[in-house]
Amino acid sequence: MGKLTGYFQKIGWKRVIVMIIGNIFLGMGISIFKFAGLGNDPYSGMMMGLSDLTGITYAPFQVMANFLIFLLEIAFGRELIGIGTIINACFLGYIVTFFYEVWVHLFTLPEALAVQILSMLIGTVIIGFGISMYQVPNAGVSPYDSLSVILAKRMPKIGYFWCRIFTDAICAIICFLSGGIIGLGTLVSAFGLGPGINFFNKHFTRKLFREGEDIL
Numbered sequence: 001m002g003k004l005t006g007y008f009q010k011i012g013w014k015r016v017i018v019m020i021i022g023n024i025f026l027g028m029g030i031s032i033f034k035f036a037g038l039g040n041d042p043y044s045g046m047m048m049g050l051s052d053l054t055g056i057t058y059a060p061f062q063v064m065a066n067f068l069i070f071l072l073e074i075a076f077g078r079e080l081i082g083i084g085t086i087i088n089a090c091f092l093g094y095i096v097t098f099f100y101e102v103w104v105h106l107f108t109l110p111e112a113l114a115v116q117i118l119s120m121l122i123g124t125v126i127i128g129f130g131i132s133m134y135q136v137p138n139a140g141v142s143p144y145d146s147l148s149v150i151l152a153k154r155m156p157k158i159g160y161f162w163c164r165i166f167t168d169a170i171c172a173i174i175c176f177l178s179g180g181i182i183g184l185g186t187l188v189s190a191f192g193l194g195p196g197i198n199f200f201n202k203h204f205t206r207k208l209f210r211e212g213e214d215i216l
Contacts, residue, residue, distance in 0.1 A: 011082070015137035018208060019084045022133025027095025029127030034096070035103045036110060036119035039183030041127070042171035042190070043144050047093070049180025062093035069143035077150040082140020089143050120185045127189070128196025129204075135197075136205040 033040045040048065051061035066089035073081060110116045141149060148167045152160035168190065176182050 011137075011139055014209070015139050016083060018133055018205070019137045019139040020087060022130050022135070022137075023084075023087055023092055024095055024130070025126055026130030026134055027092050028099045029123045029125075029130050030092075030096045031099035031103060032119055032123030032126060033185050033189070034100055035107075036116045036123060036185060037181070038116050038120050039181045039185035039187075040189070041193070042168040042175060042186060044096070045175040045180040045182065045186060046171040046178065049175045049178035052180070053178045057097075059093035059097045063090055066090070066143045069147065073141075073143050073146040073150070077141070077146045077153075080141040080146045080149060082138075084134065084137070084140030085142060085146075086140070088134065088140075092142075117184070120188060123185075124188055124192050125196060128193050129200050131193065132197050132200035132205045136201055136209075 030040060030044050033044070034048065039045060047062045047065060048058055050065070051058040054061065056064075070085070070089055073085070110119055144167070148160060148164040151163040151166070152158065155163065172182060172186065175186075
């Protein structure tokens, strides 16, 4: 108990709260992507495809998959683990499910392509904001995100960018093979999220913390 209290004192409650808010917005954005029906980011799409294939509900399936990946993070990237790792791994799928059910209850599923694209673009902005809020506090890396970081550290000549492309490509292939949706939303998440995350990092999230505070 003392170690846990010391951990929270070390990282600060402000970073924990910002990280939790980030996960909420991230889940909201992913749910909007799903609602738009044009394809999700590779990892979320793979989880949705595999959960449909196995008949296991999306949220608990993602928790189980995250646990398996978490074992790799413990083995090869223990320094990346924090409270944010646990929050993301255990609750993101349920946040996505909650917001998706809200959208389905409030709105009819969009059939017009223009409405789908608009929904997708809104989801992209919200996901970028959520990822910024989740990552900048530096309170722990999610199990999936840790894979590319671990690979980059073990293969520095390749670099993080290509390691991330590799892990996303594997997820996209599995998503396609499992019957998940690979579409315009997948491409937008692959190429559009980076600039959005950088924008929110620079103009909003980093400004929440004091000058020189230990953040990304």
